[in-house]
């Protein structure tokens with residue numbers, strides 16, 4: 213097995229702002245695993261919230277020796293060995309997991325959704341995310357998101373009411389709200405969620421800091437809207453402890469170390485009676501399409517990461533009025549754009 217990597221700077225159509233900060237570009241690392249004349253593609257979109265950067269991914273992959281593994285089908289063994297170095301580097305590990313799965317699908321000549329026995333007709337509608345911005349820009353973004361029937365709104369600021377008013381001036385679409393840990397007290401979270409219950413909101417993602425699980429559980433008992441974990445649900449083993457505080461979990465491949473554990477996380481959540489959302493970071497269509505193959509197992513999707521960028525280097529999943537349409541090519545099924 214030969215591993216090659218290359219870096220790519222994604223440019224955002226609009227600077228993307230959430231409660232923690234703002235970005236206008238994002239560096240991702242593309243992995244290529246070649247074996248027996250077949251090349252599997254993977255991607256790492258590092259998440260600074262969990263201590264990962266392009267530099268840490270580069271280090272991790274440069275120090276990786278896959279020569280001990282002659283067979284890319286040995287995903288369990290390979291991914292377990294990558295985990296022996298400790299807890300972090302989840303996006304770097306995901307880039308290997310994705311490339312191995314892509315290689316397997318291409319070698320077998322089937323798309324990943326078929327490899328897992330999933331129905332391509334059962335992909336959900338993806339929301340489209342409106343980042344924090346000035347009211348005029350928010351209104352322009354809502355108009356640009358016309359093709360998407362559901363919007364996800366970033367809140368968790370001092371200006372939440374103003375942001376939601378700007379959105380509601382332009383659209384009656386159902387909204388999903390992500391506070392990204394931005395409401396720091398139980399009282400604030402309770403007040404904001406009770407207000408959102410009257411604003412056509414379907415659920416609220418990560419209202420409070422991940423460290424305040426007891427506070428989140430206190431809030432959840434007092435509200436009607438489902439509460440979904442994101443910053444609290446990193447790996448599959450996080451899920452059982454979230455049952456009191458959350459109704460569902462947001463799976464992202466860049467947190468879960470990839471597709472193998474992503475599938476485990478979904479099954480863990482289901483066995484805990486929880487809902488499943490499948491989300492993403494700012495990433496190319498490669499990472500997005502990989503996640504989309506699992507989406508028939510999810511209740512909700514938020515896979516707009518590549519749609520927020522202006523220079524996606526791949527063609528993969530496409531959106532039909534927001535619905536995810538999976539490619540029928542083998543593996544993850546993305547191809548590099550020409551030119």
Ligand code: MG
Nearest residue numbers: 390417418442
């Ligand atoms: Mg989130």
